[in-house]
Amino acid sequence: MTETQALIENRPPSVATLFLDRVEATPDAEAYRYPVPATGEGPDTWAALTWRQAADRVFAVAAGLIDLGILPEERVALASATRVEWILADLGIMCAGAATTPVYPSTDADETAFMLADAECRILIAEDAAQLAKARLRRAELPGLAHVVVIDAADATPAEGDPEGWVLSLADLEKRGTALLERRPQAVRERIEALRPEQLATLIYTSGTTGRPKGVRLRHDAWSYMSRAIEATELVRPDDVQYLWLPLAHVFGKVLTTGHIAVGHITAVDGRIDKIVENLPVVRPTYMAAVPRIFEKVYNGVAAKARAAGGAKYKIFRWAADVAREYAKVSQDNYRRTGSKAVPFALAAKHRVADALVYAKIREAFGGRLRACVSGASALAPDIGYFFAGAGIHILEGYGLTETSAANLVNPGDAYRTGTVGKPLPGTEVRIADDGEILLRGPGVMEGYHRQPEKTAEVLESDGWFHTGDIGELSPDGYLRITDRKKDLIKTSGGKYVAPAEIEGRFKAVCPFVSSILVHGADRNYCTALIALDGPAVLDWAKDHGLAGKPYAEVVAAPETHAMVEGYVQRLNEGLQRWQTIKKFRLLPRELDVEHGELTPSLKLKRPVVERTYKDLIEEMYAGAREA
Structure with a gap:
């Protein structure tokens, strides 16, 4: 058995166990950074949590949920933008033995109520008054919803007609949890020790062609596998600083939190899209994941600035963009054939000039330390990928679906190939069906669709092969290229299904x-x-x-x-x-x-x-x- 096989096969039974292992291994290392918004006109400040401090809050959340009566595998919905409390709450839910049902904060009241009812959620953790209002509006359709926990304490205001104790703040929940742990110090650990790999960890909804989303059942084993598989790729390192802004209600964002626990690096968390440009030079990440739209926006912004600066500067930018693409294509092709990224002298000379004039400024805008980006959720336009590759921003495209825990293939470090989604993670199998459809099999594949066995049977074969609905081709050395979509369902560059x-x-x-x-x-x-x-x-x-x-x-x-x-x-x-x-x-x-x-x-x-x-x-x- 290889070291990689051993790492994956000996994975812990649950994410909660994985989290405990991390806390015990590096209790005083920094785990999370998060912004503290400025009260005046000044810039935000950033606070930090060590793994031990994070565990204290996670255990308080878990114990608070236990005190509210949550039972193993019961669902707790989480409707919030990306923030550190989302991660702490998600971990708290799983440490209590329950399962998280993520909800986009932009989801309307009708669809939110549908998901909460279909998942039979017992508790909703809502970010603010707006999310609370959706549950309150449809409370009659949610008789099983016993409590709403509001993250922003000032918004946790009961209204006339609310049952007693129906609304409480996250701070109140943590206080209840702390009090329970004083009475029963082992309450959370007992729940964690009782967890089994086949237990439900996440019930996440994905859009379907019929309009109503389907609940995807992902077990603890799927996430613990993903954590070890990501660790085994060595694409992420313990000394990395990750900037995490992706929606955590999306499976792509969720898998990043799991990989983070396995590797133990620092994650800076801030889901405010309008703060990305401002945050990058402050966070100075070495690693970041994004959807193609972000790279498109950065490229468009750079091009627009060059155009506004006048004809000469715009001509320089366009020339540098062409050089970047040529440089990336030649170096990647050489690496594939010879193992060396060397390029002809004349091209290298042009690249050095373009780097001084254009590329260095782009890298500085990303914080100056970015080693690699992972792009997923939809296809990245090759021209954009080659541009950034030539400019020294290495975008490693990957592929996965909600039904397969998000991360199934990714481009391997220096050997990445723009226009492909790379190779399978260790432990994941890929094959192409006779009609060209991509099939996946591995521990990350879902248990099935919630309460929809007929829909499950349409995509999941008895021997574990999952039908992705995408068409692709494998290169002789195992790189997958997505070539088409089997169904009419489309996905925007922001990763949304339509x-x-x-x-x-x-x-x-x-x-x-x-x-x-x-x-x-x-x-x-x-x-x-x-x-x-x-x-x-x-x-x-x-x-x-x-x-x-x-x-x-x-x-x-x-x-x-x-x-x-x-x-x-x-x-x-x-x-x-x-x-x-x-x-x-x-x-x-x-x-x-x-x-x-x-x-x-x-x-x-x-x-x-x-x-x-x-x-x-x-x-x-x-x-x-x-x-x-």
Whole structure:
């Protein structure tokens, strides 16, 4: 047995046990940094917790939950932005033997209530008054919700009609826990010792094509495996400083907290997206994970500054960007063939000049110490990846799904290849089915969908192979490239799933003039739509809006028509989650039809054909979103 195999096979039975092992190994080492917002106009300050201090709070949360009557595997929902209290609460839930149900704080009241009811959550840990209000609004639909614990103490205000003790603050919960531990010092350790690998640790909801999300059941064993597999890659080191801003309600963010415990490095936690640029030079991370949209925004920001500075500086930037991409491609190709990243002398000379003029400033903006970034949740545009690689910001793309605990493949350090998602983590198997679909098997694969055995059977075979729904290809030496999506479900570059058919159906119900609509957004930072209007209906409308007698193409090109449709799009967006909303649209010059191959004989939309035919219109809607 190799050292790596031993590390993984001898993994602890639970995340809670893993946490205890870490605390005992390095009790006084720094575990977490977190911002303390400034009271005036000055900058935020940063506080720290050692592993021992973190454990004290985690045990207080766990004991508080036990005191409130939580039982093993019962669900505790956690609706909060990324902050250190999220991590402490999640660990407290698991140390109490319960299971966490994460909820995005941006999720509306209807969907929040659905998830809490479907998961049969006994307790909700809510960030603030806004999250408390969602539970209060739908309390009648949540008879099993015994308590709401509010992180921001000032917002933990009971309202008229609340049952006694229904609302309490996180500080109150910790006080209850501390009091319980004074009476029963071993209460939490007894729960941890009783945990078994097959017990439920996380019930996390993922969007499906039918609109309602599905609950993915992930066991303790899945997370303890992930922790050891990440540790075995040696991509993350004990002396690293990680900047963690990703949503912890997303499985990608969650797996980072697990890997952190195994490795024992420092994690700086702040989920405020608008603070990323400000925080990077302060935190000075050596390691960071992100979704492609962040790299797109950084690249766009650099390009915009160069453009605003004038023609000469913009020309220098574009030249440096081309050099970066060429340098990255040549060095990666050489490494694949010879094991050396050496490049020709002339290219190396240009790269040195570009580094002094452009790249060094970019690295400094990331804090100056960034050794590697991991990009996941959706595909990174290769041009963006090559640019950053050439500029010395090494982006290691990875791949995984909620159903497989997020991290299944990742690019291996110096041997990373832009445009691929790397190789499987130790202990994970990958194969390509006859139809090109990617199948995964390993300890990280889910137990199944919560209370949906028929849905589970659709994707999970009896021998453990999980059908991802993505199409890909494996290189002879084991690198996976994602080439397509098997289903129409799309994922934005921010990692959000969108079901286009659902949105298209809603729009048809809202707008009486639509003939066909195609929602686009896969691997893009927002959704757009191509809309074809119904000829007779829109020509009839035109008569009363100064466009009488105009042919169809002129009517749909008129500003009045665009404004009319825009009103319906706004109405549509009011009923959607933020990431589903249509930011831009274009009206097609003619209706879609069978003759042009855009519709099937049964009048179903053929997406690839429409997207290919109107590629220029789609690109136009994203012009400026990413510098070419």
